[in-house]
Amino acid sequence: MHPDTEPRRRLLRTAAWALVTILVVATGLVGVVLWQHSYEMHEQRVSIRHGGHTLNGVLATPKDGHDRHGLVVHVHGDGPIDATHDDGYKPLWEANAKAGYASLSWDKPGVDGAPGDWLDQSMDDRADETAAAIAWARTRPDIDGDRIGLWGASQAGWVLPKVAARTPVSFVIAVSPAVNWLRQGRYNLLAEARAEGASPARVQARIARSDAIRRLLEHHATFDEYAEAMHGDTDGMTAGRWNFISKNYTADATRDLRSLRGVPVLLILAGHDVHVDTTDTERTYRGTLGGGGALTVERYPDATHSLLRRSIGQSDVKATLTALFLPRSLFAAGFLDDQRRFLNGLGRGAGATS
Known part of the structure; x- marks a missing residue:
């Protein structure tokens, strides 16, 4: 036997076992990912006609054996x-x-080939679209039309009460909702400056720029006029985005919130929200909706604006890995359970059948 043969065989065996180990681990990881992304519900693609266009949607229904279900839009x-x-x-x-x-x-x-352009929409356009989706849902035999409610995040805070003014809804879940566009913008500017440790001079420069943009909006300036006023420094602004802001910068949910009086509302607020002034939001909701037990407020001290755990929201790598291997753990502790309990508390209603 050649003297180099046995070491070579050992090397090949070691390499083979290493490859087997890698394949086993990889297979196990794939299995974990598939298992974690297997959800207890049926999903189907649906098409909803609205305003001459088609909304490309997904309807997810429980696997509980019931013929009809309430609906969260x-x-x-x-x-x-x-x-x-x-x-x-x-x-x-x-x-x-x-x-x-x-x-x-x-x-x-x-988005994803859907007709139209979301940057052309006002908050009223979005409310009309949502009301059309609810009307479509009420025609389905598997949906209980008396138990249809809304879930909306952030900018949806301006849409939810408008929808409730157009069509009856049986509940609302509002996640980090904004109240006033301009106040929110100023709060966001200052909150991000504090988080970055910006100098007082830099903060004042940002405020001055923000005030200049507000004046341009008030004078219905075009995008080209905005770009000229900013001396070409558009800071990532596009013509489409400028159009969207011009349509919506006066948005204020305070008056529209009256349409939610008497409707069960779950208001969800984050402890580390640099986008929305949660104190202002809670004060407005409580002041407008009043008592009577219809409003429930849940705060999550360790959550970001998107209700992600703060530690996850601060790291793109951690967020990606968690989304891949533990997607239910992305959110603040108790967030998913509290929404489930809120819905459970609404009951199945007289219209539900099994």
Whole structure:
């Protein structure tokens, strides 16, 4: 036997076992991912006609054997969001399903091939769109039309009460909702400056720029006029985004919130929200909706604006890994359970059948 043969064989055996180990671990990780992303609900793509266009949606229904379910209609926050919010809604939909509720969501116009452009929408346009989706849902035999409510985050705070003024809703879950566009913008500017440790001079420069932009909006300036006033420094602003802001910068939910009086409302607020002044939001909701037990407020001290755990929200790597391997653990402790309990507390209603 050649003297180099045995070491070579040992090396090959070691390499083979290493490869087997890697394959076993990889298979196990794939299995974990598949298991973690297997949710207790049925999902189906649906199409909803509205205003001559089609809303491309997803309807998720419980696997509980009942013929009819209540429905949670999801209203997105800001940005180009698809029906599942890149699968981020699925843990929420599963919590809804455990309470016996289906969930409905759709791609924003212009997202994933959907017709239209969400940057062309006003908050009233978004409310009309949502009311059309509710009307569609009420025609379905598997949806209990008397148990349809709304879930909305952030910018949806301006949409939810407008929807309730257009069509009856049986509940609202408002997650980090804004009240006044301009106040929110100023709060966000100052909160981010504090988080960055910006100098007083830099803070004042940001305020001056913000005030200049407000004056341009008040004078209905075009995007080109905005760019000229900013000396070409558009800070990432596009013509489409300027159009969207111009349509909506006067948004204020205070008056519209009156349409939610008497409707069970779960107001969800984060402890580390640099986008929305949660104190202002809670004060407005309590002042407008009053007592009577219809308003429930839940605060999550360790949550960010998106209701992610703060430690996760501060790290893109941690957020990606958690979304991959433990998607239900992305959110603040108790967030999913509290929504499920809120829905459970509403009851199945007289119209529900099994």
